[in-house]
Amino acid sequence: MVEGVAGAPRVGTLTLAGLPIGNLEDAPPRLISALEGARVIAAEDTRRLRQFAARAGVRLGGAEGARVVSYYDANESRRTDELLTDLKDGVDVLVVTDAGMPGVSDPGYRLTAACAEEDIPVTSIPGPSAVTTALVVSGLPTDRFCFEGFPPRKGLAGYLADLVGERRTMVFFESPHRIAATLTAMADAFGPDRRAAVCRELTKTYEEVRRGGLGELAAWAAEGVRGEISVVVEGARPGGGSASPADLIAAVSALEEEGVRRKEAISRVAKEAGVPKREVYDLVHGVGQDQGHA
Structure with missing residues (x-):
């Protein structure tokens, strides 16, 4: 165990470091210094970290070398305990992921939370993030936004229905083989004219930002899209969700009188009013x- 001031045990510091999301020149000097001075580096993909270091001319751990361990979804729980032990023994730990900031749809949260519980110092070397990069180039409002990560593989329609009334600009990640289906589902849930932007290969050689309505973007994506993808979707427009409870109930009743089943009527009214389907259902x-019971 490393000793601190007056022989007291010293705990290590956890550092979360952001790596470039594409362009090597986005690596700040502080990141390079941290990689060269690290004793323990926890990397989402050790092979990709070493490739990055080679391209950047960085010697991991400097002359003494660093202990580089893998830290990804499948081993995050077990590795968190191991890294926590290192930190308690006074060893500093540097966490990096393949690109962007650890903890943002990447490993890092569990270890950070554990350190917070144990009063172990946590700091960060800020770096590029696909979330904010996509947001600022999308052309959509940036004053209020939320990050939704990767949409679920199952229950996508219900998940999106709960976001219909979201007023903030929404940022999602998506994989190339699912982007067309996801955009189609978004067009169904939010409407084909809801503005959005598909941001592909940000900061890289073939960077592309495609803007338009969700219906238009879904048709474009059906032809095939490659690369790392972020999707930015406009929030519910002003006026959406302004209907009174009585208006919503009346709209559902009117559709039912026309022969539309209640479930479908609720879905239609929620979509048109820009409010969550659950709200109309309730x-x-x-x-x-108050049902007026005695």
Whole structure:
């Protein structure tokens, strides 16, 4: 165990370091210095880290060399305990992922939370993030936004239905083989004219930002899209979600009188009003309302 001031045990410091999301020149001097001075480096992909270091002319750990360990989804729980032991023994730990900031749709959160519980110092070397990079080049409002990560593989329609009334600009990640289906589902949930931007290969040689309505973008993506992808979607437009509870209930009743099944009627009204489907469902079924029981 490393000793601190007056012989007291010294704990290590956890450093979360952001790596460039594409362009090597985005690596700050502080990141290079940290990689060269690190004793323990936890990397999402050790092979890709070594490739990055070779391209950047960095010697991991300097002359003494660093202990480089893998730290990815499958081993994050077990490795967190090991790294926490290192930190308690006074060893500094540097965490990096393949690109962007650790903890943002990448490993890092569990170890950070564990350090917070144990009062172990945590710091960060800020770096590029695909989330904010996509947001600022999208051409959509940036004053208020939320990051939704990767949409779920199952229950996508219900997940998107809950976001129909979201007023903030939304940022998603998506894989190339699922982007067309996801954009189609978004067009169904938010409407084909809802503005969006598909940001591909940000900061790289073949960077592309495609802007348009969700329906238009879904048709474009059907032809095939490659690379790392971020999707930015406009929030619910002003006026959406302004209908009163009575108006929403009346709209559902009107559709039912036309022969539309209640479930479909609720879905339609929610979509047109720009409010979550669950909210309309609760209103129609009197959930949470005083039923007048004695």
